[in-house]
Amino acid sequence: MQDILLLAQDPAAWVALVTLVVMEVVLGIDNLIFISILTNKLPVEHREKARRIGIALALVMRLALLGTVAWIVKLTTPVFEAFGHGFSWKDMILIAGGLFLVWKATKEIHHNVDPADHGEDFIASSAINSFGAAIAQILLLDLVFSVDSIITAVGMTPHLPIMVIAVIAAVTVMLVAANPLANFIEKNPTIVMLALAFLLMIGTTLIAEGMGLHVPKGYIYAAMAFSALVEILNMVARNARLRKAGKLD
Structure with missing residues (x-):
């Protein structure tokens, strides 16, 4: 408690907090776009609930990861080397998440361009279109974005309370913005395509980051x-x- 009071009196801590909150909110845009597009495919009565659960899971996951900061930092240690680059667990998580995003965005773009040809589209499949499957996909991307977010936060400040406050503030903003953003995307078909293009670009960036190419x-x-x-x-x-x-x- 005394440490927190000391931090509250430190102007540098407040600067770090504001900077980290802004960064976490910006990084959360990727996650929010994905959640909006995915939940808009669910029945109307399930959409808001899925968004709230998805964002709540993101909060729980990030706070849990903050509790294991020492372990999270070790994720950046190279595990093996290939193509002249040492791959860490963080790299592999980013590459896996990036491939998933590229695959999903590509399938969704194909479905939007040719709605009649959706026999193999996982979104059109009743098994995948279920509430539980949507939450599972949100959880998968939450993990990728959370690991990236926490490692970035650790690099900005050594103070755990500042990280916790920043994460809670950023997820609160996501929670408030989720429904308006999802409704806006649904009402504007061209925005859907733009959002999918964003996801494709984000997925490609994650893969590049995992391969050691800083973007x-x-x-x-x-x-x-x-x-x-x-x-x-x-x-x-x-x-x-x-x-x-x-x-x-």
């Missing part, structure tokens, strides 16, 4: 923000044309 996160999120801005301008232009056409009629 600055700022470039990724700047590209996402620019693409989103362009799409918003397109939506505004379409709505303006529709309003004008309505007046002419």
Whole structure:
């Protein structure tokens, strides 16, 4: 308790906290987009519940991982070497998560481009389209994003209380934003395709990171923000044309 009071009086600790909260919120965007797209495939009455459970699991997983920080840090130790790169458990987790995201985004893009051809689409399969299977997929990606998030947090501050507060704050923002974002994506088909493209890019980035190719996160999120801005301008232009056409009629 005394350590926490000392941290509260340290301006550097507050700067670290604000920085870490912002970083955790930004990193949570990837997870939130995935959860929104996946839960929108469920029956309407199950969507909000699935989002809440998925985000709650993300919180539990990240707090649990924070409790094993010493073990998490060891995940960056190389386990074997191949192609001139030492692969750690973190690398393998990122590569596995990236491959899953690329596969899922590709299948979803195919389904959106050709809705009639969904015989092999896992989303269209009743077995996979179940509530439990959706939660399992969310949990899988939660693990990937949580490991990456916690290792990044450990690199920014050595203080566990700051990490815990930052994680809780970021997940709270995710919880508040989940339904509005999912509803916005569902109501705008072009946004769905853009979000899937984001997932494809994020998956590719995870694979690259796992292979030892560092991709600055700022470039990724700047590209996402620019693409989103362009799409918003397109939506505004379409709505303006529709309003004008309505007046002419």
